[in-house]
Amino acid sequence: MKTMSETISQQSFDVDAVRCDFPILGKSLPSGKPVVYLDNAASAQKPWQVLTKEAEVYQNYYANAYRGVYEYGARVDEELDGSNQQEGSRIKIQKFIGASSPQEVIFTSGTTMSINLVANAWGRKFLQPGDEIVLNEMEHHANLVPWQQVAAEKGASLKFIPLTVDGRLDLDRIDLVLTDKTKLVAVTGMSNVLGTINPIAEVVFKAKACGAIVLVDGAQSVPHRPVDVLDPPIDFLAFSGHKLFGPTGIGVLYGRSELLDAMDAFLGGGHMIERVYRDHSTWAEVPAKFEAGTIPIVQGIALGAAVDYVNSIGFNAIQAYEHHLLEFATQRLSEVPGLTIYGPSSEHKGSIISFTVKGAHPEDLAQLLNLRGVFVRHGHHCTMPLHDLLGVTASVRASFAFYNTEAEVDALVDAIFFARQKLRLD
Amino acid sequence: MTIDELVEEFDVLCDWDERCDYLIDLGFELPEFPSEAKIAQNQVYGCQSNVWMICEIQPIDPPVIKIFAESDAIIVNGLIALLMTIFSGKTPQDILATNVEGIFARLGLDRHLSAARRNGLFGMVNKIRNYAKHAA
Numbered sequence: 187m188k189t190m191s192e193t194i195s196q197q198s199f200d201v202d203a204v205r206c207d208f209p210i211l212g213k214s215l216p217s218g219k220p221v222v223y224l225d226n227a228a229s230a231q232k233p234w235q236v237l238t239k240e241a242e243v244y245q246n247y248y249a250n251a252y253r254g255v256y257e258y259g260a261r262v263d264e265e266l267d268g269s270n271q272q273e274g275s276r277i278k279i280q281k282f283i284g285a286s287s288p289q290e291v292i293f294t295s296g297t298t299m300s301i302n303l304v305a306n307a308w309g310r311k312f313l314q315p316g317d318e319i320v321l322n323e324m325e326h327h328a329n330l331v332p333w334q335q336v337a338a339e340k341g342a343s344l345k346f347i348p349l350t351v352d353g354r355l356d357l358d359r360i361d362l363v364l365t366d367k368t369k370l371v372a373v374t375g376m377s378n379v380l381g382t383i384n385p386i387a388e389v390v391f392k393a394k395a396c397g398a399i400v401l402v403d404g405a406q407s408v409p410h411r412p413v414d415v416l417d418p419p420i421d422f423l424a425f426s427g428h429k430l431f432g433p434t435g436i437g438v439l440y441g442r443s444e445l446l447d448a449m450d451a452f453l454g455g456g457h458m459i460e461r462v463y464r465d466h467s468t469w470a471e472v473p474a475k476f477e478a479g480t481i482p483i484v485q486g487i488a489l490g491a492a493v494d495y496v497n498s499i500g501f502n503a504i505q506a507y508e509h510h511l512l513e514f515a516t517q518r519l520s521e522v523p524g525l526t527i528y529g530p531s532s533e534h535k536g537s538i539i540s541f542t543v544k545g546a547h548p549e550d551l552a553q554l555l556n557l558r559g560v561f562v563r564h565g566h567h568c569t570m571p572l573h574d575l576l577g578v579t580a581s582v583r584a585s586f587a588f589y590n591t592e593a594e595v596d597a598l599v600d601a602i603f604f605a606r607q608k609l610r611l612d
Numbered sequence: 613m614t615i616d617e618l619v620e621e622f623d624v625l626c627d628w629d630e631r632c633d634y635l636i637d638l639g640f641e642l643p644e645f646p647s648e649a650k651i652a653q654n655q656v657y658g659c660q661s662n663v664w665m666i667c668e669i670q671p672i673d674p675p676v677i678k679i680f681a682e683s684d685a686i687i688v689n690g691l692i693a694l695l696m697t698i699f700s701g702k703t704p705q706d707i708l709a710t711n712v713e714g715i716f717a718r719l720g721l722d723r724h725l726s727a728a729r730r731n732g733l734f735g736m737v738n739k740i741r742n743y744a745k746h747a748a
Binding site (some may be wrong): 217547548549552553554557564565579580607609610 | 627628632633636643660661662683684685686687688729
């Protein structure tokens, strides 16, 4: 039998039907106002397919992974890594991102841990004094601070690809920073503030010409666009489960196998070893080498269910619908006096709109929008250098998922007018 | 206004909507902070909005602490107005003896006074308490 979502993907995208998959949508505040959840870039809501999968594991066959020969232990291992009868979570993720082998899929706690893993396990081993790491100012702190740390330790330096005025990578000036000293380019697939979709293929082409490897922070891009780690060929991809409609506490690092094999282990502990002696140890093969301790087992299994869910809707439908919603929201928000949207035009963007309203502090706006049931994020969104560049200390961010609606965009705009009135801007 | 009057005032406000309106009113009424004093040394670091604050000891008998502060966010200015009602013009000993967490709980605003919220309010309270400690 087909699930509701599988049926939808074969017909036209039906947002009302999709919303039925998410038990939290349609809930109201104590005041009776319906909740409009527009903080999907921070964390996305979960469909019942994911919630049910988590409950299924806990209620029916929960045990630690990779430890027990007994029935439950074996079942958990199969759910994670597959068996003759079923495709495990790791294999679902491998196919989802186009990796060559499931061994290239490492379970982590999230994007931040994935990037820190590379900065430590690759960076501390391979970076030399004088080497350069190329970043840009739209990166999330998670794709900036770990590189600052490892660069300081290894005597490497950071370079920044200039941005265009509208917040895109300035490819005309990329050659100014990419040189034969460049060892790694770390770039976001999609800005968590501007929504900018970065031209990864061009970046990879330029980086490879310099002999540098490329890490893509896919935290924002992976939930919204198809990714293929072999086309263009990237070396590392980091993303989080919780933004992909999956559980919290689970994330993924994809790494090209030759690199993963060459890297040192990062965290030491159980499962990641081959043999432990009194004074030294040898490492297990990947992915175990990078999965010290008990991984988030149930979350890892349910992430497979999230991938199935997203596949069942399909990125064609997701991209088309979200782009329509982004254009609608951009047009509606432009009706608000004094509102400035940051970032490029919608053709270069995913479904994120960050803005300020003249005379209204983002913190006031977010609090007043909350009174109308509209949940948005305010602040620097972990991108202080980007906000320095924009010349504001904070902004308001509305980020959309495929379950958001035009009516919710209208509610956002109405709530901003309400806030303007409260703040005596009218 | 005394703290009891403040609590009474809040008691008639039935939900966060009304409290928010009241805080906005207080925020707009907050005495202006001298712009030349909006310097880094007077800044209270919160996560989201800018807050500047000066504490001054008034050499009367007994000496009391006067507080001047302003944020660039209106609702935070409303919260600053509450802090001034609670602390400003009090002796250092009174300030140190004041259970501000308890008062904010009575006002139904305890959600807004936690280190995790990082809206600067917690930092302001710490700055006032530290000043009082040194003055006591």
